[in-house]
Amino acid sequence: MEILGRITGWPRSLRSRMLAALFAAFFAFGLFPPGVAIAQPAPTPSASSPPAPSYEDPLDYAVAESNSGVPTHRGRFKSPFAHPRFGGPAEVRVGIVLSNVRNYDIQKGSFEADFFLSLTSDRPMPPMDLVFPNGKVDLSEKVADKPTFKLFRFIGTFSSPLDLHAYPFDTQELRIEVEDDDNGIDQVRLVPDQEHTNLDVGFHVPGWETGYLRARVLSHYFPDRFKHDDLYYGRYVFGLGLRRFGTSAVFTVYVPAIVIVLISLMGLWLPRKELEVRANSTTPMLAAAVLFHFALMQGLPATAYLTRADKLMISVYGILLLHMGLTWLWFVFDERRGEAIYKWGKWIGAPVTLLGLLAGIVL
Amino acid sequence: MRTPALVVVVLAALSVALLGCKRSSWYQSNVELTRIDPVRVDDQGKPLTMDVEFSWVECPGLQLEVIRGGKDFAACLSKYKLGDKVPVRIEKHWDEAGFWDWDVHEMGGCARPPDPDDEASFDTIRECHPWVINGATVGFRCNIIPEKKLLAACPWFGRY
Numbered sequence: 001m002e003i004l005g006r007i008t009g010w011p012r013s014l015r016s017r018m019l020a021a022l023f024a025a026f027f028a029f030g031l032f033p034p035g036v037a038i039a040q041p042a043p044t045p046s047a048s049s050p051p052a053p054s055y056e057d058p059l060d061y062a063v064a065e066s067n068s069g070v071p072t073h074r075g076r077f078k079s080p081f082a083h084p085r086f087g088g089p090a091e092v093r094v095g096i097v098l099s100n101v102r103n104y105d106i107q108k109g110s111f112e113a114d115f116f117l118s119l120t121s122d123r124p125m126p127p128m129d130l131v132f133p134n135g136k137v138d139l140s141e142k143v144a145d146k147p148t149f150k151l152f153r154f155i156g157t158f159s160s161p162l163d164l165h166a167y168p169f170d171t172q173e174l175r176i177e178v179e180d181d182d183n184g185i186d187q188v189r190l191v192p193d194q195e196h197t198n199l200d201v202g203f204h205v206p207g208w209e210t211g212y213l214r215a216r217v218l219s220h221y222f223p224d225r226f227k228h229d230d231l232y233y234g235r236y237v238f239g240l241g242l243r244r245f246g247t248s249a250v251f252t253v254y255v256p257a258i259v260i261v262l263i264s265l266m267g268l269w270l271p272r273k274e275l276e277v278r279a280n281s282t283t284p285m286l287a288a289a290v291l292f293h294f295a296l297m298q299g300l301p302a303t304a305y306l307t308r309a310d311k312l313m314i315s316v317y318g319i320l321l322l323h324m325g326l327t328w329l330w331f332v333f334d335e336r337r338g339e340a341i342y343k344w345g346k347w348i349g350a351p352v353t354l355l356g357l358l359a360g361i362v363l
Numbered sequence: 364m365r366t367p368a369l370v371v372v373v374l375a376a377l378s379v380a381l382l383g384c385k386r387s388s389w390y391q392s393n394v395e396l397t398r399i400d401p402v403r404v405d406d407q408g409k410p411l412t413m414d415v416e417f418s419w420v421e422c423p424g425l426q427l428e429v430i431r432g433g434k435d436f437a438a439c440l441s442k443y444k445l446g447d448k449v450p451v452r453i454e455k456h457w458d459e460a461g462f463w464d465w466d467v468h469e470m471g472g473c474a475r476p477p478d479p480d481d482e483a484s485f486d487t488i489r490e491c492h493p494w495v496i497n498g499a500t501v502g503f504r505c506n507i508i509p510e511k512k513l514l515a516a517c518p519w520f521g522r523y
Binding site for chain 1: 482485487489491494496502505507508523
């Protein structure tokens with residue numbers, strides 16, 4: 001100020017007014033260089049609004065422990081990433097509108113999803129870094145980004161575990177998992193928003209019937225990456241249940257298997273003099289069954305358990321082996337017993353066939 | 364002679380049974396109006412198309428539907444306000460896509476002929492329950508395939 005006075009010769013009051021005007025102009029036109037912080041008065045908290053949260057980096061004020069080297073905080077969570085000064089968690093309601101699901105690959109469990117994700121909170125949210133633990137995002141569009149309301153549109157590829165126990169009457173769950181990579185549950189508490197979780201108008205996945213949708217929040221804990229790694233993180237999990245069409249399952253799996261068995265069963269009514277025809281009605285059916293089963297399994301990933309289709313095919317194999325065995329009995333026993341084998345083969349073979357097939361269908 | 368006659372009788376019976384299976388059925392219910400929005404208006408500001416959102420109050424759970432109607436429907440429906448409960452006439456019919464569907468043909472005495480090309484009408488028919496793990500509610504699950512209780516009260520929601 002004194003230097004300015006010596007240079008300009010202006011009186012003190014004028015110098016003060018000129019400096020104030022200069023600062024005002026710089027402030028109004030944003031002419032301060034980056035890094036120059038202007039101290040602004042903090043907004044006065046009113047009775048209705050909660051105190052503004054602190055956005056400082058919790059690592060900066062964590063206190064280093066002499067024995068472990070890991071800075072810690074005092075309070076419920078000792079983790080250096082905990083933020084006790086944030087002032088309690090913001091309750092963030094998570095809504096999703098699924099617009100489209102494409103390219104569902106049952107072999108890999110992968111699919112492409114196009115969806116809107118909304119985050120609405122009762123108090124200002126901290127800056128968030130959303131990550132997708134079970135997929136990757138190809139397009140991320142921020143439609144709205146306000147302290148208490150954020151709306152994103154994402155298109156990405158995700159993958160979900162498969163459950164093929166009930167195949168071909170299986171229901172698969174397509175999951176989208178979202179996690180805030182920056183903030184633990186001491187800053188953000190995710191809550192599934194049922195009212196704002198929907199499927200878009202005309203939503204349809206070709207070849208599948210939409211069975212259910214569900215959403216949950218999982219508070220999870222990392223195995224210790226360092227000492228006092230005790231902070232929990234919230235993960236939002238959205239699941240879309242897709243059920244295979246029952247009619248399609250019956251006609252593509254059950255009908256061919258039943259036809260194979262019935263053709264073989266008819267062979268039991270052929271007497272010994274038609275041995276060649278009888279043998280031809282059974283043995284090729286076994287080959288047909290193996291090829292059919294192989295074709296079915298080609299469309300599915302390997303599993304450690306039997307699917308319903310596997311159980312059906314096992315019963316088909318058993319039935320075809322029984323029919324072959326009833327024909328081979330003619331070569332084992334004396335020719336005089338041929339008629340008895342033929343007669344008992346029919347009366348025992350047919351009910352056992354039907355029971356075996358029923359067991360294969362029901363089990 | 365007897366065998367061909369029997370075949371004809373069996374085929375006729377099967378045809379009747381198949382045709383009977385796909386026959387439309389009609390139902391009546393009451394709904395509560397939750398949103399009425401004119402979508403397109405003419406030069407005088409009269410609605411040409413109108414969206415009506417309503418809740419199936421006689422069906423268990425929160426079942427919502429939005430239907431779009433033409434200008435006659437919009438003009439007729441203007442006598443109602445939000446929150447009014449009005450009767451609806453529903454047709455359950457077979458859809459060529461391989462499932463049963465339903466259409467609202469009349470609402471509060473206002474005819475609403477469904478347009479087969481209308482893609483704006485939609486429903487959110489689902490039954491939601493809390494998702495509880497270890498005794499704590501962690502989220503929710505909404506079944507889109509109707510449960511027995513819903514179908515007993517509102518059979519037109521059955522798709523298969």
